[in-house]
Amino acid sequence: MGDPDPTNDRTETERLDEEYVFGTWAYQSEVDPTEVTGGEGVRFTDASGNEYIDFSGQLMCTNLGHSAEAVSEAMAEQAEEGAYFAPGFATEARAQLGEKLAEVTPGDLTKTFFSTSGTEAVEAAIKIARMYTGKDKILSRYRSYHGATYGSISATGDPRRLVAEPGVPGMVKAPDPYDYGSTLDPMESLEYIDEMLMLEGDTVAAVLVEPIIGSNGVIVPPEEYLPRLKEIAHDHGALLICDEVMAGFGRTGEWFGSDVFGVQPDVMAMSKGLSGAYAPLGATTVTPEIAEHFEENMFCHGHTYAGHPVSCAAGLAALRTYEEEGLIERSSEVGEYLGDRLAELEEDHPSVGDTRGVGLFRGIELTRDPDDRVPFGTRDDRMSMGSTVLDEVSAAAMDEGTYVANVINTFIVAPPLTITEGEIDEAVAALDGALEVADDAMDR
Ligand SMILES: Cc1ncc(COP(=O)(O)O)c(C=O)c1O
Structure with missing residues (x-):
């Protein structure tokens, strides 16, 4: 299917895809996907044989790169041994992955519900918080994305929520710690949340945040923000849910975004890097106290593919790969270099x-x-x-052999954790050229 069609320069796959498959979050008349045929390390290849550095890890999820053989082999083995058993049966990979997550997540987070996406991981977190506290409301922030289903999109603050509004009742939105672009000081925004929780009365089940905001701009709060937020939530009888779907699994140089701030949330939602994107897998992990609640109260949630054996085999192999290859520490070290190189772009480009x-x-x-x-x-x-203009810059970078995603006004750089300094240099050189498009557009 990979042969280019000489009559219109599009491959048969591209033609079929456009005719029969919905593009996501897009006007369908604008959907124009490039056929990709494979990947190796931090690079992937299109049907014409062009290679690209995966500088955003696709959707900030290919943390292990495109050739983590231990993960694909574990999946193939599991598929051969028994591709699917109902969630009511115990399977080795799921049990061991649960144990491993209890080990790598902060503090005493212990018991996990497995699903198949970040959306479902957040959806489960919201339901768990409501069932555990007996309260309805979820307080989240405007610059956030928590998923596409009704609950998770109602908790989402970014404009993708608008089509789903009024959405699920009881979703309260708060301001964000956005130093560069908000009129509120980050720590002031936090005290505003304190005030909001007081005014809501004892009705809020949980405060739901991305510890480091991802698709809404890679926003890192001040060091003292998350610990204080946990304190504020608890003072008002609300749980702290950390959505680690994008920030988790080494992305930040720690296992989790929460670890950057030394905070153990009450509930943690994970996906993306959990399987290194080799299989659809989500996880929602809770404290022993919350787990205990469901001993005598029904855990009223589940899916056919909850804890799918092949996905769990991928997750277990992925976590072992992070450890065996020292990728979490690596992310911290190489990340410093990446930060320095991006700071040079800031110096060189007025835009x-x-x-x-x-x-x-x-x-x-x-x-x-x-x-x-x-x-x-x-x-x-x-x-x-x-x-x-950001789309134009991304397109120019692609022409230079580097894929970089953008959302609203920010490029999100989140490459596989295996990236080398040399590969960072290549990608930064491509961005350096592409950013001239934005420099030229400043007075457009
Ligand atoms: C922080 C966060 N939460 C939840 C989600 C939803 O995950 P998924 O797209 O796997 O459903 C995303 C997706 O980008 C995300 O970044």
Whole structure:
């Protein structure tokens, strides 16, 4: 299927895909996917044989790169031995993965519900918090993405939630610790949450946050933010749920974003790097106290594919690979280098307003006007037709052999944790050229 069609320059796969498959979060008339045929290490290849550095880890999820053989072999073995058994049976990989997660997650987080995506991991976290506390409301923040189903999109703050509104009742939105682009100081925004929780009365089941905000701009809060947020939530009888779907599994140079701040949440939602993107897998892990509650109260949740054996085999092999190859520590070391290289782009390009992040989780935010920090891409653009200047920069980088995703006004740099300094140099060189498009567009 990979042969280019000489009549219109599109491959048969691209043609079929466009005709029969929905593109996600997109006007279908604008969907124009490139056929990809394979990957090796941090690179992937299209049907014409062009190679790209995967500088965003696809959707910030290919943490192990494209050739983690231990993971694909574990999946093949599990598929041969027994591809599927109902969640009511115990399977070795699921049991061992549960144990391993209890070991690597912060503090005494212990018991896990397995699902198949980040959305489902968050959805389960919301239901668990409601069942455990007997309260209804979830407080989340405006600059957040928590998933696509009704519960998780209602908790989401970014504009993708708008089509689902009014959504699930009881979702309260708070401001964010966004130093570069918000009028509120990050720590002031936190005290505002304290005030909100007081005013909501004793009705909030949980505060749900990404410890480091991902697709809404790679926003890292001040060091004291997350510990204080946990204190505030507990003071008001609410749980702290950390959505680690993007920040988890070495992305930040620690196992989890929460670890960067030394915080153990009450509930943690995970996916993406959990299987290194080799299989659809989500996980929601809770404290022993919350687990204990469900001894005598029904755990009223589940899916046919909850704890799918092949996905769990992928997860277990992925966690072993992170450990055996020292990838968490590596992310921290190589991440410093990445941060330095991106800071050079900020110095060299007037359109780069801010670079920020930790480990191999970095954002490059653009501006039309560095003094007033006027963005190129707005939240309204997220839901509009047509490409933004950031899309043009991403396209130019792709022409230079580097794939980098952007959301609203920020490029999200989240490569496989196996990336070398040399590969970072290659990708930064491509971005250096591509950012001239934005420099030239500053007064457009
Ligand atoms: C922080 C966060 N939570 C939840 C999700 C939803 O995960 P999924 O797309 O796997 O359903 C995402 C996806 O990007 C995410 O970044």
